[in-house]
Amino acid sequence: MRSGEAEYNILIGPLEGTLMTSVYRIVQDPHDAEDAFQEALAKVWLHLAKIRRHPNPHALILRIFANTARDALRKRIRRIRRENSRPASQSYGGSPEDPPRAVDRGRVLAAIAELPRRQAEVLLMRVVQEQSYEAIANAIGCSEATARAHALRAREKLAESLADMNPNLRAEVQS
Amino acid sequence: MSRQDFDVDILLKEATSAPLPEQTEARMQTHLDDFRKRLAAPPKSGRLAAWLARLPRWAAVAAATAAPPVLILIAIGIICLRSAGLLARTAELMKATRSYHYEATDLINPDQPAREFWSQGDKTYCRVSIKDRLVGEAWISPSRFVAYDKESNRVRIRPTDPALQTGLEAVRMVYDFKPSDWKTFPQKTINEDGREWLVVEMPGGGTFSNGHSTSGETRQRLWIDAKTALPDKLESLLRSAPGAEWKPFLLFRFLWDNKEVPDSLFEPNYPATATVTEDPWLHLPKFPPADSGSGILTVSKDGKTGITLEKAWIQPGGLVVLRIAYQGCTPFGEPPRLADPSKNPWGLKPDEIRPIVLGQLILPEGKTEPVASGGVNNRWAGYEVYRFSAPPDGAVPGKFEYRRLLARAHLPADGDFNGYVNAVVNDPSAWGLYEFSIPTEPYFSEQIPEEIYSSPNLNVRGAFLVALRGALAHYEAKSPQAALEFLRKQGPHTQALLNDEMQRLTAK
Numbered sequence: 001m002r003s004g005e006a007e008y009n010i011l012i013g014p015l016e017g018t019l020m021t022s023v024y025r026i027v028q029d030p031h032d033a034e035d036a037f038q039e040a041l042a043k044v045w046l047h048l049a050k051i052r053r054h055p056n057p058h059a060l061i062l063r064i065f066a067n068t069a070r071d072a073l074r075k076r077i078r079r080i081r082r083e084n085s086r087p088a089s090q091s092y093g094g095s096p097e098d099p100p101r102a103v104d105r106g107r108v109l110a111a112i113a114e115l116p117r118r119q120a121e122v123l124l125m126r127v128v129q130e131q132s133y134e135a136i137a138n139a140i141g142c143s144e145a146t147a148r149a150h151a152l153r154a155r156e157k158l159a160e161s162l163a164d165m166n167p168n169l170r171a172e173v174q175s
Numbered sequence: 176m177s178r179q180d181f182d183v184d185i186l187l188k189e190a191t192s193a194p195l196p197e198q199t200e201a202r203m204q205t206h207l208d209d210f211r212k213r214l215a216a217p218p219k220s221g222r223l224a225a226w227l228a229r230l231p232r233w234a235a236v237a238a239a240t241a242a243p244p245v246l247i248l249i250a251i252g253i254i255c256l257r258s259a260g261l262l263a264r265t266a267e268l269m270k271a272t273r274s275y276h277y278e279a280t281d282l283i284n285p286d287q288p289a290r291e292f293w294s295q296g297d298k299t300y301c302r303v304s305i306k307d308r309l310v311g312e313a314w315i316s317p318s319r320f321v322a323y324d325k326e327s328n329r330v331r332i333r334p335t336d337p338a339l340q341t342g343l344e345a346v347r348m349v350y351d352f353k354p355s356d357w358k359t360f361p362q363k364t365i366n367e368d369g370r371e372w373l374v375v376e377m378p379g380g381g382t383f384s385n386g387h388s389t390s391g392e393t394r395q396r397l398w399i400d401a402k403t404a405l406p407d408k409l410e411s412l413l414r415s416a417p418g419a420e421w422k423p424f425l426l427f428r429f430l431w432d433n434k435e436v437p438d439s440l441f442e443p444n445y446p447a448t449a450t451v452t453e454d455p456w457l458h459l460p461k462f463p464p465a466d467s468g469s470g471i472l473t474v475s476k477d478g479k480t481g482i483t484l485e486k487a488w489i490q491p492g493g494l495v496v497l498r499i500a501y502q503g504c505t506p507f508g509e510p511p512r513l514a515d516p517s518k519n520p521w522g523l524k525p526d527e528i529r530p531i532v533l534g535q536l537i538l539p540e541g542k543t544e545p546v547a548s549g550g551v552n553n554r555w556a557g558y559e560v561y562r563f564s565a566p567p568d569g570a571v572p573g574k575f576e577y578r579r580l581l582a583r584a585h586l587p588a589d590g591d592f593n594g595y596v597n598a599v600v601n602d603p604s605a606w607g608l609y610e611f612s613i614p615t616e617p618y619f620s621e622q623i624p625e626e627i628y629s630s631p632n633l634n635v636r637g638a639f640l641v642a643l644r645g646a647l648a649h650y651e652a653k654s655p656q657a658a659l660e661f662l663r664k665q666g667p668h669t670q671a672l673l674n675d676e677m678q679r680l681t682a683k
Binding site for chain 2: 003004005007008012016019020021023024025026028030033034037038041044045048049052053104105108109112123127128155158159162
């Protein structure tokens with residue numbers, strides 16, 4: 001049986017940076033990101049036994065964090081829509097100190113938040129956390145082909161909803 | 176990767192490329208440190224769960240599966256241990272008790288005499304009263320029973336038959352308390368009347384506690400005060416036969432105070448003017464042996480009914496109560512109602528029964544007289560009650576004998592034969608009727624139990640003999656060989672009782 005310290009070093013230690021950055025990049029709000037990070041840690045604690053038994057515990061932990069961050073993102077978008085009655089893309093611009101960007105991040109993230117849960121988690125794990133399809137398949141408990149199919153459908157939906165943002169995308173969708 | 180994938184990924188990467196602010200990173204790191212500490216030292220309440228979580232999966236599953244039943248067993252164990260401890264304490268206290276006081280009542284009718292008992296050592300004093308009016312007293316010791324009837328100013332003295340002291344038997348059961356005799360598992364205490372009680376039940380039944388009958392049943396509940404561990408009341412339900420009406424009886428207000436009671440209370444104290452009759456057996460060393468009862472089976476002409484007569488003793492001045500059953504089956508299991516002779520399965524009507532019964536009575540001429548007679552009686556559901564008594568003149572020399580209806584056997588020649596031979600005995604000394612059933616074919620396969628022969632009650636043994644003879648008659652009606660085979664299957668006591676029959680059948 002491993003001690004708690006050793007277990008932390010094995011399970012969480014190698015992922016510390018990825019976990020923190022991925023949560024922030026998905027949520028893109030300092031306070032909400034911190035809350036989501038804390039909530040994800042609590043979920044890890046609750047499911048520690050399951051994580052220990054999992055064939056790829058790191059992938060499972062990353063999935064927990066991605067899902068929690070996505071939930072926080074959806075909550076944030078709903079809250080903003082409710083409070084301001086404005087399109088989320090107009091008010092969701094990330095941190096004030098972030099430099100201005102060519103891409104409307106608010107729209108992209110809102111589009112991700114609208115994706116079905118499974119498609120969103122596969123896409124976030126793939127793009128934001130940069131996990132292999134094998135690891136993603138391990139984490140969500142499906143075959144690698146299924147994980148790829150989820151990612152493909154997610155990309156198709158995003159391409160459709162964000163077509164006006166990129167001429168290449170628009171041409172692709174129209175063709 | 177297709178071009179579309181590529182472009183979407185570029186959009187996503189650009190949209191999620193925000194750098195992590197330092198302050199946010201620091202706070203997240205704090206959360207990670209907390210998590211690390213928590214993992215290293217789980218809180219007390221989580222230790223078991225954490226320990227379980229670290230076990231191999233099969234061990235964790237086994238532990239989690241076994242935990243609830245184990246906890247339930249532990250809880251039951253605690254309850255049982257507590258009640259067992261309480262019962263052990265009760266037994267200890269009872270053992271140390273030398274004097275006690277209690278009351279008894281028959282709950283059927285509040286106008287029934289109420290009895291109040293004081294006991295010290297092996298002596299008991301009893302006061303009988305009706306609505307606070309003293310009607311009698313009794314002084315009971317291991318050697319004699321002295322009863323004073325205040326209304327008739329008569330005193331009867333007879334040897335103490337422990338098995339016949341109904342009422343005393345029940346309290347003896349409490350007094351000689353043995354935890355193993357009572358049903359204690361699983362036993363929880365209950366709260367009632369502002370007190371905590373342990374209520375234990377006497378399991379089973381099957382016999383009267385005084386050993387009168389093997390067909391009677393009892394249900395008894397003893398209420399023990401959980402605070403003092405002392406019994407407070409004993410609830411009893413008695414019935415003479417399966418299906419008969421339950422009769423409640425209550426012993427209550429037990430005082431186990433070891434208070435010294437004056438010896439004079441246990442000395443017979445009745446007026447000098449009272450008429451005293453002594454049982455002729457008073458000075459005999461012991462009761463007649465258990466097999467002294469003998470019966471003569473008289474089978475009616477139609478072969479349906481047998482009547483057994485027995486020689487028995489009547490005490491001078493004593494009473495004999497006869498109850499003639501008109502409905503052989505209805506007293507058992509049906510509510511009391513007027514007798515309906517048309518439903519008499521015995522094939523006899525009251526007018527036919529009465530002369531048979533009364534005609535069979537052979538009472539010493541000039542020394543007995545009927546003191547009461549009643550017609551069909553609601554309470555007894557078709558019983559006629561006759562009471563006879565010997566004149567209390569004290570001049571009756573010793574003992575005398577009479578013959579009386581003891582029992583009737585319902586022979587299987589009847590149309591409603593159901594495989595059993597039944598016998599009913601009218602026993603005035605106990606609660607009512609006893610019924611015995613002896614199975615014949617197709618049910619009969621084993622030897623008839625012989626415990627009944629140890630009953631001190633002559634009537635009970637006689638009724639059993641009647642049923643036995645009824646079964647024998649049933650087999651003999653088929654063939655002497657069948658009757659002989661029936662006899663040979665029986666135990667030694669039964670064979671000895673029916674020895675004359677066996678010889679007769681062998682000669683045939």
